[in-house]
Amino acid sequence: MEGFMNKTHSYRTLLRLLLILLLGAPLAVAPVLLGDPMGHALADDDDDDDDDDDDAGGGSSARGGSSGGSSGSFQRPGSSRLPLFDKLRERFSPAPRTQRRGRTVRRATPPPAIHAEREIIAIGLDEDEIRALAEDGFAVLEQVDLLSLAATLYRLRIPARQTLESAREAVRALKPDALLDLNHYYRPSAPGNASVPEPLACDGPHCADRALVGWATSERRDPACSAPVRVGIIDTGINPEHTTFDGSNIEFVGTEEPHGNRSGRQHGTAVAAILIGSGESRSPGLLHETQLVAADPFYRESGDERADAYHLIAAIDAVLHRDVAVLNLSLGGAANEVVERIVDEAAQAGTIVVASAGNNGPRAAPVYPAAYETVIAVTAVDRARRVYRRAGQGEHIDFAAPGVRVWTAASISGARPKTGTSFATPFVTAAVAMLKRQVGELNLDAVKRILAASALDLGAEGKDPVFGYGLLQAGNLCSSSLAVD
DSSP: OHHHHHHHHHHHHHHHHHHHHHHHHHHHHHHHHHOOHHHHHHHTOOTTOOOOOOOOOOSSOTTSOOTTTOOOOOOOTTOOOOHHHHHHHHHHOOOOOOEETTEEOOOOOOOOOSEEEEEEEEESOOHHHHHHHHHTTOEEEEEEEETTTTEEEEEEEOOTTOOHHHHHHHHHHHOTTOEEEEEEEEEESSOOSOOOOOSOOOOGGGOHHHHHTTOOOGGGSOGGGOSOOEEEEEOSOOOTTSGGGTTOEEEEOOOOOOSSEEOOSHHHHHHHHHHHOOTTSSSOOSSTTSEEEEEOOOEEETTEEEEEHHHHHHHHHHHHTTOOSEEEEOEEEOOOHHHHHHHHHHHHTTOEEEEEOOSSOTTSOOOBTTTSTTEEEEEEEOTTSOBOTTOOOSTTEEEEEEOSSEEEEOSSSSEEEEOSHHHHHHHHHHHHHHHHHHTOOOOHHHHHHHHHHHSBOOSSSSSBTTTBTOBOOOTTTSSTTOOOO
């Protein structure tokens, strides 16, 4: 009997050991098979979200499976998992991840749409031609009279049986000299909300961004630069209740709501504050005494903040009608013949258009309207005068300005650093405004010549695709001794 009890005790001990091994094995191997979540979070801790991971599928499973269809679970061939094993596995296993070489890989996000589906825009059509197009299946979605072009802009939906290209050919066959294009999308030239609040930045003439371009305070400027001038801005919403705009003169035009939800106020508020923020606020502007004429053609749709070409053109027209000396376009998109036409008209009327080079990277295609010949294209540099790593490049680049961690207003209150060519553009816009205040009748060529003469040459000698003519230098732009040919 005693021997039997000893054997029973031994069997029970053996069973306990086997149970411990079975229960402990998944926990012991889990860190190897499933990875260290904290380690992966730190490996790609880049708030710009610009990882260069290959998001394609295939290859080994991140949890030990193969590309041949393994479920990735820890199970020997032909064995059956214990229910307790499954419960423990569900309890202790982190959520599935796609990994490669020890890094977390984000699933690829579809690229944003370039243009509206089945829509074109056109100018140069009369009422009879519009009726003829309607009989052929076209539909007028919107129309607006453009004062600057003395023409009507139409937004048309194409017939169901036609492609965008065949629809354009049909309109050209009806009216060969009509100007038309796709209803392209344009987006603010900022890489996203990658800014983080930090303590109050430098202020006054010693602020690093101002010092980088030699910007003088209003107290030190020559009286010749105090003449009134209007600056136009096409951007997302601006928060007029922000303390940085206390005492500011902002006129909002083109208030008709575009389709979709109202745009946010982050981007527009930040750009406007760089231009006209109160000198007494946490985000003092470059020309806080200047009158700003603002239009917002942007809207949100499916998480995408954008303006289509139709509403962008209407907004530009509304601002130009207010007789602005310079127009700031911190936005970008595809080339569009109708957008180019109104930008050219602005230049011919004496309004200098300044636009951001975009943040799609140095190898990306040029961004418009910055790449048009009648526009001043602005890239961004950091405080060490290095080009912003996401800034667009090309022969169209004209000038560089501070655009990395630029201190400006947040959307609701306070201030924070912002990065992108959007935030470099207002520096050049402000410099042009000072020139126009002092001289007045300056055309685009004269403005470029003056700014180029004082710019700090960076990169390759002379004008180059990275920095253009160089870093803006505004120290001598507001002086009675300024030489203008």
